[in-house]
Every structure is written in structure tokens, then in C-alpha cells.
Amino acid sequence: VFLKNIEAKGFKSFAEKTRIEFNKGLTAVVGPNGSGKSNIIDAIRFVLGETSARSIRGSKMEDVIFNGTVKRSAENSATVTLSLDNSDGVLPVNEDTVKVTRILYRSGESEYYLNGGRVRLKEITELFMDQGIGKSAYNIISQGEVDDILSAKPEDRRAVIEEAAGVVKYKHRKRESERKLEDTKQNLDRVHDIISELE
Ligand code: ATP
Numbered sequence: 001v002f003l004k005n006i007e008a009k010g011f012k013s014f015a016e017k018t019r020i021e022f023n024k025g026l027t028a029v030v031g032p033n034g035s036g037k038s039n040i041i042d043a044i045r046f047v048l049g050e051t052s053a054r055s056i057r058g059s060k061m062e063d064v065i066f067n068g069t070v071k072r073s074a075e076n077s078a079t080v081t082l083s084l085d086n087s088d089g090v091l092p093v094n095e096d097t098v099k100v101t102r103i104l105y106r107s108g109e110s111e112y113y114l115n116g117g118r119v120r121l122k123e124i125t126e127l128f129m130d131q132g133i134g135k136s137a138y139n140i141i142s143q144g145e146v147d148d149i150l151s152a153k154p155e156d157r158r159a160v161i162e163e164a165a166g167v168v169k170y171k172h173r174k175r176e177s178e179r180k181l182e183d184t185k186q187n188l189d190r191v192h193d194i195i196s197e198l199e
Helices: 037-047 121-129 143-151 154-165 167-198
Strands: 002-009 018-021 077-085 097-105 110-114 117-119
Touching: 002 037, 037 077, 037 097, 097 121, 110 121, 117 121, 154 167
Parallel strands: none
Antiparallel strands: 002 018, 002 077, 077 097, 097 110, 110 117
């Protein structure tokens, strides 16, 4: 699965409908300071369901909506769509192209769409979580995080690598299974108690 393109309208500096195409392999985005390079990354985080305004460099979520310039008035909503190539079937959606859209209104309300159909944020999160794509999966390393990772304690750095490698998901499942096993053991003990009382 790979990102084919991003379409943004009314999102940060992308007032007009803007489409950014990506190819397989490495893509570098170059441009002067303040030209909107990081806004592209913010747009990706936004669609993946980012709920923290700070993570997309705003003080409140509505800050991502195009706020107007001298020449152009502000927009009332921000829309971003990610198109992913799913011809390898990695995402559990029966389509070769998976389109995920988020619309944010000035009221603070968000709408999410998966291939045109309205879905809840939970469905978007679950769609990506098992593929190691998501807002906390270290697919996106921001400028500050590079420093944090380099200066982190070895245990913390290990946690980052484990998260990126997708180990955390299994650790979580292991903990769940251990808890169930413990519950079952306790139930079994209780059954044994009852049996011995009856005997
Ligand atoms: P640098 O190299 O300095 O990191 P950059 O190319 O990554 O720069 P960004 O930080 O992505 O640039 O873009 C910042 C630009 O986006 C600024 O010009 C800012 O005015 C504009 N911008 C951010 N939010 C909005 C908004 N809500 N409406 C309009 N413009 C916005």
C-alpha cells in the first residue's frame, strides 16, 4: 500500500483545491521557508484522525482552516483526502484505491469518509492501526522528534523502535491474553472450591 495523492481544500495554506501526487519510492519536497512543506505532513496527520491541534501546529483545531489573506476570504471548512494504492490488498477494503477524507467545520465538528461513505473516526483508526499506519505509529517523524529520539534513554528509544516495528500491538494482545488466562484460572479455582464443598 502506498500514498498516491493528497487533495486539500481550505486546509492551512491550501485555499484552492490542491492535489499533490506521489510516486512509489522516495519523494522529497523542497521549497522556501514558510511555503507550506510541513502543511503537507499536517494534512496527512489530519486525515489519519489527529485530535490534538498542537500536533498539527495549531492552538485549536479550527486553526487548520484557511484563514484568509488580503486577496482571498477565509474558508468555512477544511477538506483533505488521501488516496492510497491498495492493489496489494493490504488494507481490508475491497477496492484498489482507498480514499479517506476528513472535513472539519468552524464549529469544530469533523466528518470522515471512506471511499465516499460516511464513517466514524474509530473506523479510520482501526483501518490503519493493524497496518502500522496511524498517528502514533512513527510513520511521521517531526523535526523535534529527531532530537528526542537521539537524546532518549535506551529504554525509551527501544519503545520507539518497537512501536515502529509493530511489536507493541502484539505486546498489547499478549497482555490481554494473560489477563484472560488469569481470570479463567480464578474461575477454575472457584469451581474446584465448589466441587470440594459438594464432595
Ligand atoms: P519551514 O521550512 O519554515 O518549516 P514550510 O515550507 O514547512 O516552512 P509551513 O510551515 O508548512 O512551511 O507553512 C506555513 C505557512 O502556512 C505560513 O505561510 C502560514 O501563514 C500558512 N498557514 C498556516 N495555517 C494557515 C491557515 N489556517 N490559513 C492560511 N495560511 C496558513
